Amino acid sequence: MTPNVGLADYQNLAHAQALRDLLAAYAADPMGGGKALEATVLDRVVPALAARAEAFSLLAWSDGQAVGFANCFEGFSTFAARPVVNIHDLAVLPAFRGRGISQALLAAIEQEAHRRNACKLTLEVLSHNHIAQAAYTRWGFKGYALDPSAGHALFWEKPLTSAP
16 A cells, blocks of 8 residues: 655645544554543644744545644754754554554655755654564664763653743
8 A cells, every 4th residue: 555645735635634533543552642632732733834944744644534644843063054854743543553644744754854855864763663664774773972982862751831
């Protein structure tokens, strides 16, 4: 099965609903945190993505059903003076996993990154998500280190409360 993968049009109601539904399914999955997203977040996400010029999303379709997605954001590498594309979300519905859909999404992301003249793709993956790690490794991803003697990069976060 070869899925149909393409850029999402945030103004297209079917695309917007597909992104909303797929994000909700991903958040509820153990690898997405295992918790339902609030309806207000789901209502805001597509308009918020549409308002960000550096954002793009891809949808994977099979027989007219949205079965996978990726949300990506363009950043900038000061060391290369070129864009970087970060894959922020990438997920496939459980019933469609193991069919090459993630690989098709990664191919489409890489194509869009080349179109944007990006120097690299980045992503985060959970240490126990071995299936995703295998998919990313097959695509050429690896740990990041400027100098191996300094160690590998770590992904950290600091949650912020609402602005005062």
